[in-house]
Each structure stands twice: as structure tokens, then as C-alpha cells.
Amino acid sequence: DGGITQSPKYLFRKEGQNVTLSCEQNLNHDAMYWYRQDPGQGLRLIYYSQIVNDFQKGDIAEGYSVSREKKESFPLTVTSAQKNPTAFYLCASNPLEGGYTFGSGTRLTVV
Amino acid sequence: RKEVEQDPGPFNVPEGATVAFNCTYSNSASQSFFWYRQDCRKEPKLLMSVYSSGNEDGRFTAQLNRASQYISLLIRDSKLSDSATYLCVVNENNNDMRFGAGTRLTVKP
Numbered sequence: 001d002g003g004i005t006q007s008p009k010y011l012f013r014k015e016g017q018n019v020t021l022s023c024e025q026n027l028n029h030d031a032m033y034w035y036r037q038d039p040g041q042g043l044r045l046i047y048y049s050q051i052v053n054d055f056q057k058g059d060i061a062e063g064y065s066v067s068r069e070k071k072e073s074f075p076l077t078v079t080s081a082q083k084n085p086t087a088f089y090l091c092a093s094n095p096l097e098g099g100y101t102f103g104s105g106t107r108l109t110v111v
Numbered sequence: 112r113k114e115v116e117q118d119p120g121p122f123n124v125p126e127g128a129t130v131a132f133n134c135t136y137s138n139s140a141s142q143s144f145f146w147y148r149q150d151c152r153k154e155p156k157l158l159m160s161v162y163s164s165g166n167e168d169g170r171f172t173a174q175l176n177r178a179s180q181y182i183s184l185l186i187r188d189s190k191l192s193d194s195a196t197y198l199c200v201v202n203e204n205n206n207d208m209r210f211g212a213g214t215r216l217t218v219k220p
Contacts, residue, residue: 035210042115042198042210043155090154099145099200100208102154 002027006091006103012111013078013085021076021106023091030095032074036060037088037105046089049074078108086110114138115201117211125219128189132214134199135181143202144175146184148195149213155198158184189218 004025013019025032031050035043045058049068063082068074074093078085086109092100117134124130136144144161159166161173161182172185182201186193199211 033208040119040212042212044210045208088152098143099147099157099160100155102156105154107152 004091004093004101004103006089006106008106009104011106011108013108014111016080018077018079019108021078021089021091021108023074023076023103024072025074025091025093025101025103026072027093027095027101028071029093029101030071031093032068033092033094033100034058034064034066034074034076035090035092037090043090046076114203114209115199115211117197117199117214119212119214121215121217123217123219124189126189126191128218129185129187130189130216131183131185132197132199132216133181133183134201134211135179136199136201136209137180138201138203138209139177139180141180141201141203144173144182145200145202146171146173146182147198147200149198150195158197186216189216191218191220194218 033048034046049055091103147155149155196213
């Protein structure tokens with residue numbers, strides 16, 4: 001079945017540590033996105049990529065980095081520079097028109 | 112001013128009721144519109160796209176009013192399983208999607 005796979009489902013980060021969240025899709029979609037969701041707030045865009053080897057900052061890119069070496073994969077690294085990383089992270093893709101398909105999300109907690 | 116605004120609710124309605132949500136958007140150049148459903152601690156899932164002519168899918172009806180810059184979602188004959196948060200999503204330009212914070216619906220027996 002086609003879809004988006006995010007892993008891990010839950011992730012715990014220590015202070016000062018970098019962690020990488022995985023996002024893989026087999027939908028052959030060109031565009032991929034990373035969003036962050038905090039309680040009571042709408043999704044906020046971190047980074048997006050519309051083509052391999054190219055990506056753009058979203059509204060809250062500080063403290064995050066991404067890569068897009070393959071069409072299927074768009075990993076997100078949460079660096080130590082991100083001071084408040086505890087949130088629900090959602091990866092999405094779409095075929096440049098139409099609505100998004102989301103992965104099941106990664107819940108990141110700082111310990 | 113937020114780009115996409117929704118009444119957060121919660122809306123608490125009995126089974127069988129009709130309930131409507133509105134969503135306003137600030138960018139008049141917005142191109143496409145969607146309603147998503149999000150269950151607690153899960154990812155959002157596309158409920159329906161919203162077309163200028165309005166569209167219906169079973170008990171759900173979505174409408175777009177470009178002049179007033181709002182979209183609406185009507186749910187008829189509410190079921191317990193409709194309990195969720197409903198997100199309004201606006202595609203402003205070139206897939207720059209903006210999300211509302213969501214409206215929470217609880218359908219009670």
C-alpha cells in the first residue's frame with residue numbers, strides 16, 4: 001500500500017542532543033513537508049522540499065535541518081539549537097496539486 | 112491577525128444533530144481549500160476538498176465563499192464516530208498550506 005512512514009513513533013531527546021526523524025514515502029510525490037504541532041495550535045511549517053536536492057525554510061526553521069537526497073526520503077534533524085523541541089512532528093507529501101497525505105507522526109519529548 | 116481562523120470549540124452535540132463549522136482566511140489569493148479530520152494523538156486525514164460550487168459527501172457538505180473569505184463544513188445526522196478535531200486548510204500559493212488550529216467536536220449519545 002502507498003503511504004508515508006514516519007519513525008520512530010516516540011522519541012526522547014536529552015538536552016544538547018541532536019536527533020533525526022525519518023520520513024519515507026512511496027507515493028511518488030514530488031513535494032514533502034515537515035510540520036510541528038503544539039497543543040491548541042495549528043500546524044506550523046518547518047521545512048519543505050518540492051524537488052530532490054532542493055528544500056526551503058518554512059516559518060519556524062530555526063534549530064532544524066533537512067536533506068532531500070532521494071525523492072522518497074525527507075529526514076528532519078532537530079538540533080541542540082532548537083530550545084523547545086517537545087512537540088508532535090508530522091511529515092506530509094503531495095503531488096503538487098491536491099491535499100496532503102500525512103505520516104502517523106513522531107512525538108518528541110525532551111528529558 | 113491569523114491567516115486561517117477557526118472557532119476552537121469545543122462543540123458538544125447529541126447524536127443525530129446537525130453541526131456547522133466556519134473558517135475564515137486572510138489571503139484573498141488563496142487557491143484551494145480543504146477540511147481535514149484529526150483524531151486525538153493521530154495525524155490529520157483529508158476529509159474533503161472544498162470547491163467553489165460547494166460539494167457534498169454523504170453527511171458532509173463543504174462550501175466556499177470567496178467574497179467573504181470563509182469556508183464551512185456542515186455535518187448532518189452526527190455520529191459518535193464524528194468526534195474529532197476538524198482542521199481548515201488553505202492553500203495560499205504554490206502549495207503554501209496554512210492550517211487553522213482546529214475545531215473540536217464531541218458527539219454525545
